[in-house]
Amino acid sequence: xxxxxxxxxxxxxxxWACTHLCELIEYENQALALHDAATVRExxxxxxxxxxxYEQAVAPMADDPHLVDTLAPEQKEELLALxxxxxxxxxxxxxxxxxxxxAYQMLMDAVVSAVKISKTSSVTYGRxxxxxxxxxxxxxxxxxxxxx
Numbered sequence: 001x002x003x004x005x006x007x008x009x010x011x012x013x014x015x016w017a018c019t020h021l022c023e024l025i026e027y028e029n030q031a032l033a034l035h036d037a038a039t040v041r042e043x044x045x046x047x048x049x050x051x052x053x054y055e056q057a058v059a060p061m062a063d064d065p066h067l068v069d070t071l072a073p074e075q076k077e078e079l080l081a082l083x084x085x086x087x088x089x090x091x092x093x094x095x096x097x098x099x100x101x102x103a104y105q106m107l108m109d110a111v112v113s114a115v116k117i118s119k120t121s122s123v124t125y126g127r128x129x130x131x132x133x134x135x136x137x138x139x140x141x142x143x144x145x146x147x148x
Contacts, residue, residue, distance in 0.1 A: 009067050010057050011075055017054035018082040024050060025089040032096035 024047055031039035061067050068076065 009060055009071060011071065011079075013057040014054070014079060015082065017050055017057050018079075018086055021047070021050040021054055022082070022085050022089055025086075025093050029089065029093055029096055032093070032100055035100070037100075 024043060028040055028043050028047065031043070071079070
């Protein structure tokens with residue numbers, strides 16, 4: 001083999017990884033639209049694995065962009081279409097994830113704010129057996145601990 005030989009682009013690997021990654025992200029976007037956090041969590045490992053496979057498959061093109069010239073015109077068109085589809089899905093995915101995070105943050109802020117302005121008092125018996133009112137800030141607390 002001469003020094004001029006180039007490593008061929010793993011075309012089939014790129015198509016496979018990109019297609020499956022697109023399908024997974026479409027499914028994840030649907031789960032995000034339905035606020036299905038459990039499904040999103042379940043997809044995380046597969047999404048990361050597919051992203052690694054895709055990254056490894058396109059690495060030769062990143063290292064040597066001229067490798068694209070070794071592809072047939074229809075292969076170039078297919079890769080371009082898949083790449084654009086993936087790009088659009090990733091952008092939508094990022095927007096949906098950001099929106100979910102902002103919604104959860106707004107919910108938590110609202111809960112904290114409501115607790116702070118709450119005028120709830122508790123009634124207890126004091127040392128002398130008398131009824132005493134307690135107002136927020138004098139030892140009463142609230143806790144919220146849930147995985148979102």
